[in-house]
Amino acid sequence: MDAFFDPGSVAVLGASNDSSKWGFWLAAGALRGSERRRVYLINATAASIQGRPTSARLSDLPETPELLVISVPGPTVGGVVAEALENGVRAFLIISARVPDADALAATIREAGGRLIGPNSLGLVDSHADLLLAWGNFTPGSLAVVTQSGQLGTEIATLAARSGLGISRFASIGGQSDVRAAEVLTTLVDDPATAQVALYLESFTGGGALVSALKALRAAGKPTMILTTGASSAGARLARSHTGSMTTAMDTIDAACRAAGSIRLTTPGQLVELAGFFASAWLPNGPRIGVLSDSGGQGAIAADTAESWGLNVTELTPTTRQRAAGILTDADHIDNPIDLDGAGEKNLDVYADLAEVLLADADIDAVVLSGYFGCYGEDVPDLIDRELAVVDRLGDLVAEAKKPVIVHSMSASSPAVTRLWELGVPVCTSIEAAMRVLARAGFYAAHSGRLTESLELTGPVTPWGTGYAAARAVIEDAGIPVPAAVTVGSVGPGETRAPAEAVLDSGLNPPFALKAGWPAHKTEVGGIALGLNDLHAVETAYADMVGRLGEGEYILEEMDTRDHVVEILVGGRQDENFGPLVIVAAGGTETELFADTWLELAPVTHTEAVDMIARLSCSRLLTGWRGRPAADIDALAEVIVAVSRLVAGNNAIAEIEINPVRVAPDGALAVDALVVTTDNPPAENVSAAYVSAENPNSED
Secondary structure: OHHHHOOOEEEEEOOOOOOOOHHHHHHHHHHHOOOOOEEEEEOOOOOEEOOEEOEOOHHHOOOOOOEEEEOOOHHHHHHHHHHHHHOOOOEEEEOOOOOOOHHHHHHHHHHOOOEEEOOOOOEEEEOOOOEEEEOOOOOEEEEEEEEOOHHHHHHHHHHHHHOOOOEEEEEEOOOOOOOOHHHHHHHHOOOOOOOEEEEEEOOOOOHHHHHHHHHHHHHOOOOEEEEEOOOOOHHHHHOOOHHHHOOOHHHHHHHHHHHHOOEEOOOHHHHHHHHHHHHHOOOOOOOEEEEEEOOHHHHHHHHHHHHHOOOEEOOOOHHHHHHHHHHOOOOOOOOOOEEOOOHHHHOOHHHHHHHHHHHOOOOOOEEEEEEOOOOHHHHOHHHHHHHHHHHHHHHHHHHHHOOOEEEEEOOOOOHHHHHHHHOOOOEEOOHHHHHHHHHHHHHHHHOOOOOOOOOOOOOOOOOOOOOHHHHHHHHHHOOOOOOOEEEEEEEEOOEEEOHHHHHHHHOOOOOEEEEEOOOOOHHHHOOEEEEEOOHHHHHHHHHHHHHHHOOOEEEEEEOOOOOOOEEEEEEEEEEOOOEEEEEEEEOOOOHHHHOOEEEEEOOOOHHHHHHHHHOOOOHHHHOOHHHOOOOOHHHHHHHHHHHHHHHHHOOOEEEEEEEEEEEEOOEEEEOOOEEEEOOOOOOOOOOOOOOOOOOHHHOO
């Protein structure tokens, strides 16, 4: 990759003297680095470009350039590349758009031992290596930008320049026809000029390599912020299970970000906003904040906004309240938020005095100062020095406490605001932005990435039968508890077993559930009967099903009659980009209605599974809702772990779902199962199984 970001020589094919054309900007940028590398300009009609002699053809150059930049009409690119390969070029940056058969062109380059960024790239920049192969100017700095959309990447670079961050490296990778984002990200891990990374992607092909690169950046202490669009619902439409249909592309990307220790944002402005915080402030150790405000109204809005972002405006300890009262001697009551009520106008030092008190409180992870501070010197020049002295003290307090202080100021560019940024105290012009940044920084600090175990792929999971019996065998072999059951009807070639005989031989106890073993969705065809209390009821239900559905494999199970049961869905699937995923959700027939889900990359540990459960809104039902006994969360977590290992360790499983897992105080029981394999996609009479909950009110 050095050939792209620090080549020993570069040639611009399509160089131009016309400042409205790409060839002009590429030539001008390349020439800026002429003291570091040899630069060649190629133009068949112009004797010189920007005062530099040109060559008419690539073959006229005195050497083969290490990097060839191509900016010619798209239809001519194929011929240019063929000539370049013949001349020994092996690194290509193709700016040209509308290149015919771009994938085939990339394959040709790879087969020749070359690499390609583009087509339709907006260029490459490496400020440290004096490389500028893009349109416009880039302010040097510490933020690297890797983007599929060159224009969006340019917007990020522009906003970063305005915020004082600047760009260390810029890579517009286009459609990733050859060089992918993961490869570029890997080059940034050891790049001394890069402190943090902005990534915009529309395609997550090769997601496993991407996660590995993001983990390496996190380990190197370089925050990576991700933008993406187009959470496609195509995969959900094709899924046969709730597990597939209820999760979106964004859910999966967020799970990948958590696994990698990265954070997804929604706009370029918010990305640069957070990058500014990362570049200057300490990360918070938790969500507990202390708020100082100039007025009760501002404090109340700050508190409401904080809570909307998941932050906790914590109650002050008696010691902190007493210390604050010693500073605000005229205050009737001290609480969080602390209302200065005009004390700042009387004595500017009160801002730093109270910030020091809050920073010293072990129960406070960050301090937010909201209101007029930052405007005093701007509005009253005589107060500039006084205000700057308070700013300097705030900087010292932050450095000593190693906790963030973030200021919401009504000024955007006063001398005090400028100094605050210089001293590692970020400033926002709205309380919404301040709380948003603090919450996202806290999320980043709490999700440092995790080690995802790589399991050996074991091939087919079982001698596949058909339907529910096979699915039960898979999950039972994985250690997941299932009800006692027996197969009735067709139990082998030319062999049948009557329900009464099966019950007597097996020792099953009523009540029973009778399920047709082959339909994927049994209630749609009347393939399930519940609450069968004796052999007569079993025989009657069996005769009715056979009369309607025909002979086949039927499963007779003991029903779960425990009290205080909570129904949970546990599933897994293979994602086309990121591989195996595990999902937990509110279960039963209303699972899609509530859409209460959480997913992670698989496999997960027991601790991670417990955390997944806690993320569900319905988790309160498991912990003892309205005096009910708490369910066995550890047993449910073990089911999640087992499903995650099944989907991660077996390349035959495309989707697996248990809905519901019935969780009670004495354990978890899987009374539903669906397994879809890659070799045998589900159909009504093909190797798949879906059975509904045994609660008559939660049939599917």
